[in-house]
Amino acid sequence: MPEPQRVTVFLDWQNVYNHAREAFHSRSDAHTLGQVHPLDLGLTLAAMAPAGIERELTCVRVYRGMPDQQHDPKSYAAARRQIARWTKDERVVVIDRTLKYPPGYRHGTSDPALVKEKGIDVALALDFAVMASDNRYDAGILMSCDHDLLPAVERVVQRRKTRGEGPRVEFAAWQSPIRRSPRMRMPGENIYCHWLDQTTYWGLQDDRNYTHPSPADHPPKARA
Template structure:
């Protein structure tokens, strides 16, 4: 995540994980912290920041189809706003992977395919089991 934070072109927004009751010493075996609400927060930010004119190009890095309505909303907003912001998507690619990306019916979105080298540069190395 440090690589993202070093860029003046990227805004990193973090959210706390949801921890099981009594975690880590008194929780049920195998229970782990979970991310909750990230997709909703991302969708809200993607749409709200587009309406506020905070970006020229919005690149949504996800394959979560729950985010399609946000993509569609920003594409539709852009149609009535001179094509701005432009909407693109990003997804992981690599040998042996089933390369998936978000797509919508109304528009052929440009996809930034990111490989293993990029992943190694931006992966979160935090050990959340010690949090």
């Protein structure tokens, strides 16, 4: 019996979050809506294998921006709590880069839209291509709509086509019940996309407000 395919899921976190809000929520909804549990998302995608193929989730890689502790200590602390919860399972790996703030930015008074991610797409693209070359996954599922990632995807796809080796590439996207849903597309290639509908989303949702500490963040110490 063949070994299960090793699945690595690559999540462009801000993209995943923003498109979940667009697909299933309104702009006025609480900021916690749109969050999902990365491990549960990864397990769901790994289970959506083509007929006759057995798969096993080996890694969920989450690429995200990290608030700066000096510019926005509250959001920084919330992000640390969120990451700590995600990484309780060793299959979840978080790759973060500090957000970039314009000169004179003041949290609470400056426009938050001025804060930008920098280096996230580069890190994701590099890992996607290098890990494929190193044979670290058999199926790579990318959840993002950032077409800056396409050169890395193309490299992996072309290697599989021309050499007959390397992992299978698949995409994932949210499927809104009421509006057109964006997804990653690669010109000239028919790459399979896993559509995740509203029912699936509800099962993955994480509605915790991480700006508020929880007793679970600081478990009681064992007695001597």
